[in-house]
Amino acid sequence: MEAYSQIILASRPKGPPTLRAFRLETAPSPAPAEGQLLLKTTYRSLDPYMRGRMNDAESYAPPVEVGGVMEGEVIAEVVQSRHPAYRGGELVQAKIGWRTHAAVAPEQVEQVETGNNPPSTALGVLGMPGFTAYSGMKVIGQPRPGETVVVAAASGPVGSLVGQLAKLAGARAVGIAGGSAKCAYVRDQLGFDAVIDYRAQGLARALAAACPDGIDVYFENVGGPIWEAVLPLLNRYARVPVCGLVAYYNGEIPQDETRISRTMITVLRRSLLIRGFINTEFVPDHYESFLKELSSLVAYGKIHYREDITEGLASAPEAFIGMLSGRNFGKTLVHVS
Amino acid sequence: MEAYSQIILASRPKGPPTLRAFRLETAPSPAPAEGQLLLKTTYRSLDPYMRGRMNDAESYAPPVEVGGVMEGEVIAEVVQSRHPAYRGGELVQAKIGWRTHAAVAPEQVEQVETGNNPPSTALGVLGMPGFTAYSGMKVIGQPRPGETVVVAAASGPVGSLVGQLAKLAGARAVGIAGGSAKCAYVRDQLGFDAVIDYRAQGLARALAAACPDGIDVYFENVGGPIWEAVLPLLNRYARVPVCGLVAYYNGEIPQDETRISRTMITVLRRSLLIRGFINTEFVPDHYESFLKELSSLVAYGKIHYREDITEGLASAPEAFIGMLSGRNFGKTLVHVS
Numbered sequence: 001m002e003a004y005s006q007i008i009l010a011s012r013p014k015g016p017p018t019l020r021a022f023r024l025e026t027a028p029s030p031a032p033a034e035g036q037l038l039l040k041t042t043y044r045s046l047d048p049y050m051r052g053r054m055n056d057a058e059s060y061a062p063p064v065e066v067g068g069v070m071e072g073e074v075i076a077e078v079v080q081s082r083h084p085a086y087r088g089g090e091l092v093q094a095k096i097g098w099r100t101h102a103a104v105a106p107e108q109v110e111q112v113e114t115g116n117n118p119p120s121t122a123l124g125v126l127g128m129p130g131f132t133a134y135s136g137m138k139v140i141g142q143p144r145p146g147e148t149v150v151v152a153a154a155s156g157p158v159g160s161l162v163g164q165l166a167k168l169a170g171a172r173a174v175g176i177a178g179g180s181a182k183c184a185y186v187r188d189q190l191g192f193d194a195v196i197d198y199r200a201q202g203l204a205r206a207l208a209a210a211c212p213d214g215i216d217v218y219f220e221n222v223g224g225p226i227w228e229a230v231l232p233l234l235n236r237y238a239r240v241p242v243c244g245l246v247a248y249y250n251g252e253i254p255q256d257e258t259r260i261s262r263t264m265i266t267v268l269r270r271s272l273l274i275r276g277f278i279n280t281e282f283v284p285d286h287y288e289s290f291l292k293e294l295s296s297l298v299a300y301g302k303i304h305y306r307e308d309i310t311e312g313l314a315s316a317p318e319a320f321i322g323m324l325s326g327r328n329f330g331k332t333l334v335h336v337s
Numbered sequence: 338m339e340a341y342s343q344i345i346l347a348s349r350p351k352g353p354p355t356l357r358a359f360r361l362e363t364a365p366s367p368a369p370a371e372g373q374l375l376l377k378t379t380y381r382s383l384d385p386y387m388r389g390r391m392n393d394a395e396s397y398a399p400p401v402e403v404g405g406v407m408e409g410e411v412i413a414e415v416v417q418s419r420h421p422a423y424r425g426g427e428l429v430q431a432k433i434g435w436r437t438h439a440a441v442a443p444e445q446v447e448q449v450e451t452g453n454n455p456p457s458t459a460l461g462v463l464g465m466p467g468f469t470a471y472s473g474m475k476v477i478g479q480p481r482p483g484e485t486v487v488v489a490a491a492s493g494p495v496g497s498l499v500g501q502l503a504k505l506a507g508a509r510a511v512g513i514a515g516g517s518a519k520c521a522y523v524r525d526q527l528g529f530d531a532v533i534d535y536r537a538q539g540l541a542r543a544l545a546a547a548c549p550d551g552i553d554v555y556f557e558n559v560g561g562p563i564w565e566a567v568l569p570l571l572n573r574y575a576r577v578p579v580c581g582l583v584a585y586y587n588g589e590i591p592q593d594e595t596r597i598s599r600t601m602i603t604v605l606r607r608s609l610l611i612r613g614f615i616n617t618e619f620v621p622d623h624y625e626s627f628l629k630e631l632s633s634l635v636a637y638g639k640i641h642y643r644e645d646i647t648e649g650l651a652s653a654p655e656a657f658i659g660m661l662s663g664r665n666f667g668k669t670l671v672h673v674s
Contacts, residue, residue: 007653016661022654044650044671046657070653074673100650100673115632124668125642126631128616134627135619140612155643157668164640178663185666190641231600236607243614249661263568263600267613270573274611275477276604277580279465282472290471294463295452303501304527305462306492313381313437316344316407317359320383324353324586326515329522331461331494334381336411336437 004029007098009064012056015250021054022070032082032103039076039094039102039109045123047072048221051249070098073128075112075119091119093127129157132243136219137165140241145170147216150207152226154195155182158243162219163192171217174210176203176226204229214238223247223264242268306330341366344435346401349393352587358391359407369419369440376413376431376439376446382460384409385558388586407435410465412449412456428456430464466494469580473556474502477578482507484553487544489513489563491523491532495580499556500529508554511547513540513563541566551575560584560601579605643667 003026010023032038053064053071064071078090083106086092092109096102112122124130141162143149149166153159154175163173163186173192177183178199186195194210196203207229214235220227224247234240245268266272297303308330310319316334323332340363347360369375390401390408401408415427420443423429429446433439449459461467478499480486486503490496491512500510500523512523512532523532531547533540544566551572557564561584571577582605603609634640645667647656653671660669 005650007650017654017658019654019658024651024654041650041673043646044653044673046653046660046669046671048661050657051661077674098650098653113628113632116636117632120644120646120670121635121642123670124644125635125640126628129668130631130642131620131624131627132616134631135616135623136614138623139619140610140614153663155666157642160642160667161640168634168639182666185643189643231603234603234607234609238607238609240609240611241614242611243616246661266568266571267611269613270571270575271613271615271618272571272575272577272611273477273613274577274579274604274609276606276608276610277473277477277578278608279469279472279580281608282476283468286472286475287468290468291450291463294467294471295450295454297505298458298462299453302505303462303498305458305467305494305497306522306526307457307461309380309457313342313344313378313435314361316381316383316435317354317356317361320387321354321356323383324385324388324583326490329492329519330497331466332383333457333460334383336378336381337414 003100005100006069009054009066009068009070012054012066013250017051017054017250027099027101030101030103032080035083036103036105037078037083037086037092037109038080039074039092039096039104040079041074041076041096041100042091043075043120043123044098045073045127047129048244048246048249051246071095072097073123075122076102076109093122124157125161130161133158133161133165133219136241136243137162137169137217141217141219141239143169143171143217147171148174148211148213149217149219150174150176150211150215150230151219152176152198152222153246154186154190154192158221159219160186160190164190166217167191167193174207174215176207176222198226204232208233217241219243220264221246227264244268307333309333309335311335340437342437343406346391346403346405346407349391349403350587354388354391354587364436364438367438367440369417372420373440373442374415374420374423374429374446375417376411376429376433376441377416378411378413378433378437379428380412380457380460381435382410382464384466385581385583385586388583408432409434410460411436412459413439413446430459461494462498467498470495470498470502470556473578473580474499474506474554478503478554478556478576480506480508480554484508485511485548485550486554486556487511487513487548487552487567488556489535489559490583491527491529492519495558496556497523497527501527503554504528504530511544511552513544513559535563541569545570554578556580557601558583564601581605644670646670646672648672 006027008023013021091112094109114121149171151159151162154177166173175186175192175195183195196206215233218230220242221244223245308328343364345360350358428449431446449456451458486508488496488499491514503510510529512529520532523529533543552570555567557579558581560582645665
């Protein structure tokens with residue numbers, strides 16, 4: 001006879017969770033209704049985002065209720081099918097939470113699509129973590145040959161793929177990982193060009209040494225001191241896809257970091273795009289249409305403008321100083337002659 | 338007889354510049370060589386970015402030397418032409434600095450292209466400030482009908498155009514300006530939907546009230562307390578083009594703001610792109626190719642992955658806790674049955 005069990009969020013942890021945050025309990029025996037499937041978990045995925053669901057705070061998904069089953073995805077076997085499209089013994093993917101068993105409708109399950117690879121990869125390199133790395137690099141990071149790509153948690157499911165995709169794109173991959181075993185794996189097995197052990201002293205200096213040409217793509221999944229070390233090394237037009245901020249998931253933000261952390265946490269929670277620019281960058285593609293459209297809009301009074309004009313070159317410093325403190329009213333100009 | 342004069346950077350200011358930072362001096366009489374033009378400034382542009390050039394610090398352009406002429410663009414009249422393509426009396430644009438006159442080669446001047454509009458607009462709405470607003474909105478902000486666009490310095494050359502372009506795109510425009518005259522201009526003349534006087538109390542509350550549906554585009558040209566007020570109101574997928582950070586140009590960053598400011602200043606100086614994302618956003622466009630490409634790469638050993646598998650659902654909490662503190666080594670999985 002099977003043990004039906006599940007893991008409950010017993011209490012919301014403050015800081016790093018301890019075992020007291022969880023409770024293993026016997027689950028009700030799941031009875032699939034007509035048209036449903038009875039699933040038995042084969043592989044349960046554990047992912048950093050789940051720490052966020054344990055907090056009663058804004059995030060990109062609602063929190064788990066205290067007393068509720070911990071959420072997340074599994075690979076499961078269909079042990080009983082009451083639906084004609086499924087047979088017992090089939091493997092599927094589903095979000096049934098931290099349970100050994102669940103009765104679900106067919107709409108709640110997906111095929112395990114891993115080609116010739118083991119089914120467990122559907123939770124890792126061929127699943128959500130892999131796709132996070134892939135899409136973040138494809139859509140945002142866009143590494144080019146010769147560029148330098150940095151990623152932390154480099155031996156993990158996201159970081160390991162980020163670095164390998166960087167290499168496949170012809171870029172240099174620099175990883176950050178904790179401890180010599182992980183660092184050796186990242187360098188020797190994954191083929192990163194350099195790896196830094198963040199537990200060793202001097203992260204900022206080691207990172208600068210590993211990135212002599214600066215950083216073009218920083219794939220952000222950690223935050224905290226690693227972001228602080230990366231920031232000064234970012235090259236112009238660097239891209240920083242932000243997919244996670246594990247350093248802050250426990251809710252412990254050092255006081256002097258609260259403001260920067262709030263910015264980055266908001267970037268993540270709301271999928272913000274922040275982009276510095278100097279207008280000259282866009283001149284080749286957009287200046288001609290700008291001048292054409294705006295000249296006409298201004299001439300026809302569809303766009304208003306205002307000028308704040310002072311007389312004589314000698315007035316320039318005072319006008320400039322006034323402008324900086326907001327005493328100007330419109331575009332500041334000096335009429336010289 | 339004409340007075341030839343120029344304004345020199347006399348000393349690097351600490352904090353807000355005073356008149357002592359500048360020196361008006363008689364300039365050498367400029368003598369155009371064969372093939373050159375003698376220009377006489379008609380309009381001198383004053384722009385916030387010039388404050389940055391007064392500092393001896395990293396920025397997107399080198400600083401003005403102490404003792405050097407302050408830099409920037411003018412509209413000037415050709416008063417003497419020693420080049421066949423130019424005639425006396427013509428108006429041109431050129432970067433001759435804060436001078437009344439300059440002798441320049443034709444390659445250093447540009448046509449004044451303002452259509453039927455006054456030549457001074459080539460320094461404002463139809464020049465660099467206008468194009469900054471236009472390109473930042475076109476390339477990064479991309480306001481859509483019904484969205485809310487916020488911009489500070491809303492009566493200035495950049496902000497006024499940002500808001501009007503937002504309106505033309507069918508979005509709501511919310512401006513921030515200092516004092517009742519500017520606020521009235523922004524609302525009544527420029528047609529913004531709402532305007533907030535940042536000198537009045539309660540910026541954060543007033544901004545929240547003016548943006549009941551949150552903020553979709555914040556055109557950042559100020560930084561400081563305004564960024565702090567905007568951040569909590571940004572909607573998911575909000576865009577924040579950053580073209581300036583006037584609040585920090587004087588180099589006075591409150592201690593508790595240094596870290597967030599360093600992030601934003603770096604975003605600006607290096608034209609960084611920071612973009613939060615949750616992978617689900619990219620599923621429709623990219624999931625199919627991800628699975629196809631990666632399945633093959635993994636199967637052929639071109640991409641490596643690693644799994645850290647513990648046994649039994651009861652081990653999940655400990656594995657999860659360990660993963661959060663980096664004790665896992667690869668994708669964390671629980672093998673349940």
